[in-house]
Amino acid sequence: MTEPAAAGARRDAGPQVAPQAGPASGGTPAPRRRDAARSRELLLQAAIELFADRGFDRTTTRDIGERAGVDPALIARYFGGKVQLYLAAVRAEQGDQPPADLLAEDRLHGLLNRFERRGLGPSFAAVMLPGDNSEVQRAARAHLQERLVDPLRERLAADGVERPRLRAEVATAAFVGVLMARSSGAFAELTDAETAELEPLLRSLLAALRD
């Protein structure tokens, strides 16, 4: 950053991918030094992690580029800009599993394990902070509504509980709150707790809303 660095002279910026994995396996079609699809994917993955960790505002395009090992200018080229990259990250968050009903045992277990493997996902951070009704907030909230609140509301309604929507929203908010607080490092034991320790507590918490 501090060196003048004669314009466009860099060529030895470290091996992007070790050029092994010869032409044997037909899967990956020989590593290219320049691969738009790969760069796009690296940026998207870095964005998912960073947006989940810090939220939209506190994540800079330069951070994303650095983590991805890709020049931040390519964000504009491949996604259109930071906002569109965020929307792509939220879209990539879904599609794995069908919407989850938090009260079903295997669902909670699966969700927690998935979070452990892949991080919380970018939409969680957008729930807690109010803000301008930007596209970013709306997308993240719609995602959570569809994936967590609605299935739970249907479950509660089927159980005949009163105010199923409100209860589903409270349960989701509590769930997101606990997971966000855990990953934020605000509370020591919560952050250090294993998923297996946390799961029964969360299950009790959620079950309480069912009355």
Place this chain on the structure above:
Amino acid sequence: MTEPAAAGARRDAGPQVAPQAGPASGGTPAPRRRDAARSRELLLQAAIELFADRGFDRTTTRDIGERAGVDPALIARYFGGKVQLYLAAVRAEQGDQPPADLLAEDRLHGLLNRFERRGLGPSFAAVMLPGDNSEVQRAARAHLQERLVDPLRERLAADGVERPRLRAEVATAAFVGVLMARSSGAFAELTDAETAELEPLLRSLLAALRD
């Protein structure tokens, strides 16, 4: 903002306080057009509200000044800067009541009513978002630890529950999460719900951690 506005010519920037309330009552010592203590208080109050609403990063000194009706430059003069103003806001958050044990009925009721009257307070927003271990985060987290987590932990420990600290942290995180989500407007029914509707749900939620 767009006019040149000859330097320092403004004098008619609206009446700060109607200069009535004659010398009769000895309470307020006649309104002054310039009152450092009043300006300081206005800034602090605006800061408490805005920090609670948007968190530290998304609140600008210009926003605070605008809401307070005070020039933002005075933040530096009276508090030293934005960070110190935040710390002052967190300190102002406490001092009202003794630390609250969320499981005691009147405590929960009192807390919710207080939030309804005075807003959530700046420290809540700092729990959910990770970030640099700045002074701001540490102060807000220490505040919550002392005010909410510790009393609850003691209560749970006295009840003989296992893992009292972890449970207290989970309960606090869930509590903060529900209130933050409510004020963020992320969930429609939760945002519109009356405190009276929310209170029994929160009570069930918290009681579940006691097992």
Place this chain on the structure above:
DNA sequence: AGAATATGTCATCATTTGAAGACATCAGGC
């Protein structure tokens, strides 16, 4: 009334950040 201080107002600076563009370098077709 007039000096001295307190308080308020405004312009401006340095930094950060998202974005855009100029240029360099690689890949594949002829």
Place this chain on the structure above:
DNA sequence: GCCTGATGTCTTCAAATGATGACATATTCT
């Protein structure tokens, strides 16, 4: 071998933001 487009690298710009200082105006003291 070379040309055209794709891909990557770097510089630069405009806006936002926290901070600072010069100056204006009010308040107080004598």
